[in-house]
Amino acid sequence: MSNPHMEPQTDPRIALAVRGLSIFFGRQAVLKNVTLDVAAHAVTAIIGPSGCGKSTLLRALNRMHELNPGARMEGEIRLFGENIYSRGVEPVAVRRRVGMVFQKSNPFPTLSIAGNITVGLRLNGVRDKRLLAERTEESLRMAALWDEVKDRLHAPAISLSGGQQQRLCIARALAVQPEVLLMDEPASALDPLATQKIEDLIVELKKDYTVVIVTHNMQQAARASDFTAFLYLGELVEFGPTTKMFTNPSQQRTEDYVTGRFG
Numbered sequence: 559m560s561n562p563h564m565e566p567q568t569d570p571r572i573a574l575a576v577r578g579l580s581i582f583f584g585r586q587a588v589l590k591n592v593t594l595d596v597a598a599h600a601v602t603a604i605i606g607p608s609g610c611g612k613s614t615l616l617r618a619l620n621r622m623h624e625l626n627p628g629a630r631m632e633g634e635i636r637l638f639g640e641n642i643y644s645r646g647v648e649p650v651a652v653r654r655r656v657g658m659v660f661q662k663s664n665p666f667p668t669l670s671i672a673g674n675i676t677v678g679l680r681l682n683g684v685r686d687k688r689l690l691a692e693r694t695e696e697s698l699r700m701a702a703l704w705d706e707v708k709d710r711l712h713a714p715a716i717s718l719s720g721g722q723q724q725r726l727c728i729a730r731a732l733a734v735q736p737e738v739l740l741m742d743e744p745a746s747a748l749d750p751l752a753t754q755k756i757e758d759l760i761v762e763l764k765k766d767y768t769v770v771i772v773t774h775n776m777q778q779a780a781r782a783s784d785f786t787a788f789l790y791l792g793e794l795v796e797f798g799p800t801t802k803m804f805t806n807p808s809q810q811r812t813e814d815y816v817t818g819r820f821g
């Protein structure tokens with residue numbers, strides 16, 4: 559995947575290096591020259607008002623935005639030093655390394671709980687029953703769902719509660735062992751208790767993964783993340799350690815947003 563013509567960025571502390579990223583839909587620039595480093599084994603939160611480009615930025619990180627015809631990009635994104643947009647890199651390979659969880663849980667409705675977990679592995683050619691069972695348990699444990707479903711692995715996924723379905727989707731994303739997990743408002747459709755579980759899980763996950771989360775919930779960003787990026791009208795207004803962003807931001811617009819004065 560490496561491109562010999564580019565200076566590789568090999569600092570293992572940086573999972574994703576975003577450089578001068580602009581994204582256009584038609585003539586409209588929805589991201590403008592965004593540069594930031596996503597730290598490995600940390601949680602980075604992306605915050606900002608509706609329509610500022612949070613989902614677009616997240617989707618660029620695993621080449622999902624390409625699924626929009628008419629989207630165009632400038633700039634560069636490196637995953638542990640490798641340019642994920644260089645010629646010859648398959649989007650599918652990038653998405654395997656950089657997994658995604660969406661706002662609305664989307665389990666495969668016709669599959670069982672276990673079937674949802676193993677589907678990605680099967681697509682990758684894993685057939686060994688013992689390995690599939692092991693990976694199922696491991697992923698469900700990591701998503702803090704195992705104890706609730708271990709006796710009903712073959713029940714339909716849609717028999718789970720909303721919060722459980724979202725954790726199932728997290729387990730499904732983890733099953734293929736990505737390096738980075740992207741989450742677009744993963745708890746916004748959940749009640750406070752289920753939200754709490756997802757937040758605890760996010761903090762747990764950074765031991766093994768790099769997590770990037772989009773959230774509208776300021777408390778959630780403050781509690782669960784190590785770094786926060788504030789986007790406004792497609793521009794990265796400020797990016798830094800979460801504690802600083804919430805207690806002593808450098809920009810007035812950041813302060814206004816995190817204190818709820820607009821947005």
Ligand SMILES: Nc1ncnc2c1ncn2[C@@H]1O[C@H](COP(=O)(O)OP(=O)(O)OP(=O)(O)O)[C@@H](O)[C@H]1O
Nearest residue numbers: 583584588606607608609610611612613614615626
């Ligand atoms: N497929 C698309 N085609 C055209 N414009 C789009 C497309 N997807 C997003 N946009 C535009 O890009 C801008 C940023 O959208 P994006 O979904 O990234 O915002 P967001 O910050 O995630 O908002 P929200 O908080 O409401 O989810 C918006 O103006 C939106 O209308």
Ligand SMILES: [Mg+2]
Nearest residue numbers: 612613614742
């Ligand atoms: Mg969005």
